[in-house]
Amino acid sequence: MMRASSIFLLSAWVTALFQAQAPAPAPTPPPQAAAPAPAPAPAAQGRGRQGSPASIRPPQSASAQTFTPEQIRAGQVLFSSQCGFCHGRDAMGGETGPDLTRSQVVAEDVKGDKIGPIVHSGRPEKGMPAFNVSPADILNLVAYINEQKRKAASNEGNRRTVDVADLQTGNAQSGEQYFNGAGGCAKCHSPTGDLAGLATRLQGLQLLQRMLYPSGGGRAGRGRPPYAPTVTVTPPGAPAVTGRLSYRDEFTIALTDEAGWYRSWPVSKVKFTVDDKLEGHAALLPKYTDDDMHNVLAYLQTLK
Numbered sequence: 001m002m003r004a005s006s007i008f009l010l011s012a013w014v015t016a017l018f019q020a021q022a023p024a025p026a027p028t029p030p031p032q033a034a035a036p037a038p039a040p041a042p043a044a045q046g047r048g049r050q051g052s053p054a055s056i057r058p059p060q061s062a063s064a065q066t067f068t069p070e071q072i073r074a075g076q077v078l079f080s081s082q083c084g085f086c087h088g089r090d091a092m093g094g095e096t097g098p099d100l101t102r103s104q105v106v107a108e109d110v111k112g113d114k115i116g117p118i119v120h121s122g123r124p125e126k127g128m129p130a131f132n133v134s135p136a137d138i139l140n141l142v143a144y145i146n147e148q149k150r151k152a153a154s155n156e157g158n159r160r161t162v163d164v165a166d167l168q169t170g171n172a173q174s175g176e177q178y179f180n181g182a183g184g185c186a187k188c189h190s191p192t193g194d195l196a197g198l199a200t201r202l203q204g205l206q207l208l209q210r211m212l213y214p215s216g217g218g219r220a221g222r223g224r225p226p227y228a229p230t231v232t233v234t235p236p237g238a239p240a241v242t243g244r245l246s247y248r249d250e251f252t253i254a255l256t257d258e259a260g261w262y263r264s265w266p267v268s269k270v271k272f273t274v275d276d277k278l279e280g281h282a283a284l285l286p287k288y289t290d291d292d293m294h295n296v297l298a299y300l301q302t303l304k
Helices: 001-023 069-082 104-108 115-121 135-154 173-180 206-214 279-284 290-300
Strands: 229-233 242-247 252-256 262-266 270-274
Touching: 069 135, 104 115, 104 135, 173 290, 206 279, 206 290, 229 252, 242 262
Parallel strands: none
Antiparallel strands: 229 242, 229 270, 242 252, 252 262
16 A cells, blocks of 8 residues: 555656656747738839830840841831831831830741731731731841841840930031932921021930921820821712821721721722821931931031
């Protein structure tokens, strides 16, 4: 009896001793709210506006493509006459068209497999009409656009701005001769009339943009066109229709009438008259040489 009690007390004492020495279980921490996501890193800034498209490098092309110098030159002529007024002569953006050197479609295109269908069908919802272009001409266009994309990607610092000094390469006397002669500028403009004091209002790239693309304040497309060209179309056996010129090429003429309806006709089936004060500027785009352009600019810079 005595021995049994002693064993029981010893067992209880050992148990208590081990319980006292065993580490207490760690308390369960209270639930915590999820840590807030880190703030996104600030967007890279160029030398101008934050988030400017000029701060974004052209996307990498999906595949390496080579084109002949002849294809690139032919594409440049075609692009200037058919696409330059919207996308800019250098394909880097114009009055209404985006910068093609930074286009993902261009980056993914292989020999016109993506650009061709867009050219043929257009993008009416974005204001781009359809063009009837041969496969050879599509390839030439692709060659020129890819060449411009290559040049844009090689620009140091992705530079898209131009200092006034960069444009001081022309000859003002030669520019005056072109203005009054081959360019036909004097038919609509006068240095003592509408252009008087021009160089005090516009300088450098801004002046060059206004000279080349007067309808929208420059290649960047800022500003409102000073007026809307109009066209009067006379279908056979029907009354004439007048409205705002919406589209014109060698195959189609289209307008938007007073009620807002878009109407188009084959040019071979109707008579039409276009009232477009800026048509002369558009006609000069594919004809200008670099010397012509900078010479006229040098002359305009003397009109203070």
